[in-house]
Amino acid sequence: MSSFASCKKVELHLHLEGAASPHFVRDICKSSGTQMPEIFDKAGNYNWQNFDQFLTIYEIVTNLFLGEKHFEALVRHVLDKQVKENVIYTEIFLGPHLWSDRPNDRWERFLNIAIKVANEYEKKYGVYTYFIIVCIRHLGPEKALEASRFASKVKDKNVVGFGMAGDETKFNTLDFMRSFDFAKNSGLGTTTHAGEICGAESVDEAIKLGVTRIGHGVRSCESEETIINLSKKNILLEVCPGSNIALGLYSSLDDHPINFLFNKDIPVSISTDDPPFFSTSLTKEYQDLHNVFGWGFEIFSQINKKSLEFAFCEAKLKEKLIQQL
Numbered sequence: 001m002s003s004f005a006s007c008k009k010v011e012l013h014l015h016l017e018g019a020a021s022p023h024f025v026r027d028i029c030k031s032s033g034t035q036m037p038e039i040f041d042k043a044g045n046y047n048w049q050n051f052d053q054f055l056t057i058y059e060i061v062t063n064l065f066l067g068e069k070h071f072e073a074l075v076r077h078v079l080d081k082q083v084k085e086n087v088i089y090t091e092i093f094l095g096p097h098l099w100s101d102r103p104n105d106r107w108e109r110f111l112n113i114a115i116k117v118a119n120e121y122e123k124k125y126g127v128y129t130y131f132i133i134v135c136i137r138h139l140g141p142e143k144a145l146e147a148s149r150f151a152s153k154v155k156d157k158n159v160v161g162f163g164m165a166g167d168e169t170k171f172n173t174l175d176f177m178r179s180f181d182f183a184k185n186s187g188l189g190t191t192t193h194a195g196e197i198c199g200a201e202s203v204d205e206a207i208k209l210g211v212t213r214i215g216h217g218v219r220s221c222e223s224e225e226t227i228i229n230l231s232k233k234n235i236l237l238e239v240c241p242g243s244n245i246a247l248g249l250y251s252s253l254d255d256h257p258i259n260f261l262f263n264k265d266i267p268v269s270i271s272t273d274d275p276p277f278f279s280t281s282l283t284k285e286y287q288d289l290h291n292v293f294g295w296g297f298e299i300f301s302q303i304n305k306k307s308l309e310f311a312f313c314e315a316k317l318k319e320k321l322i323q324q325l
């Protein structure tokens with residue numbers, strides 16, 4: 001597609017089911033004889049207009065992958081894309097409550113499938129894939145603790161972190177303190193979505209959870225104090241510009257604060273979040289950032305090195321991969 005296709009990339013913020021392309025979803029439905037859900041527009045893209053509809057469609061898509069065969073096909077589909085995008089290291093969010101509403105053996109079985117495929121792709125293509133177990137915020141703190149306990153239990157199985165996704169407007173961030181403390185005490189890295197749907201104050205609360213990374217966090221730019229706080233605590237923002245624009249946070253990339261944050265020396269990474277939902281890809285993100293802010297290979301290399309510094313994998317692997325950038 002462009003010169004940035006060949007650029008080696010690191011992606012830290014990607015939701016597994018959110019990376020299922022409409023084409024792939026239709027293929028799965030056809031091959032399994034499942035009735036096609038009404039989630040596409042006339043052009044065949046996901047049809048959503050606001051965040052609530054996006055979450056609803058996301059859940060419908062997730063429910064199509066509750067069989068082991070389909071789930072494995074999904075992991076392969078997502079990693080095929082990462083290989084194509086020249087990703088050398090990726091962390092992927094897995095939300096076990098999307099697989100079943102309480103911990104059971106499916107959680108472990110699905111995780112084992114994801115790890116099996118990840119190991120296969122590492123050997124075959126040299127892409128390193130690790131997982132972050134996420135709780136779904138709108139399901140509440142008790143469910144979050146279940147996810148955190150699960151993450152801690154499977155820590156040695158390519159699971160390097162615990163995080164929180166879902167509806168930012170539900171519950172207070174600090175209600176989840178116990179889950180995050182539990183994960184941190186187990187030696188897991190932690191990240192949470194904040195400063196996307198809600199403003200800078202949600203980033204301030206996320207900082208209190210003691211995370212080292214924040215999913216999005218772009219609305220921290222609405223408060224100078226929050227920016228100073230992020231800088232002091234040295235927290236990385238997992239920025240997903242295309243997602244923010246698709247969800248209407250900013251009207252175009254020209255208005256997006258990623259360049260401002262970068263120039264303020266706030267650590268940022270570049271990710272796609274749920275790429276087919278937002279009509280984006282990692283290469284497209286790089287190309288757009290180049291077109292609007294003039295970012296080139298030098299800056300992308302710098303950002304990817306920084307992303308690896310904040311990755312949740314072991315230090316030895318980070319050092320090895322930083323050499324490749």
Ligand SMILES: [Zn+2]
Nearest residue numbers: 165193215273
């Ligand atoms: Zn996200």
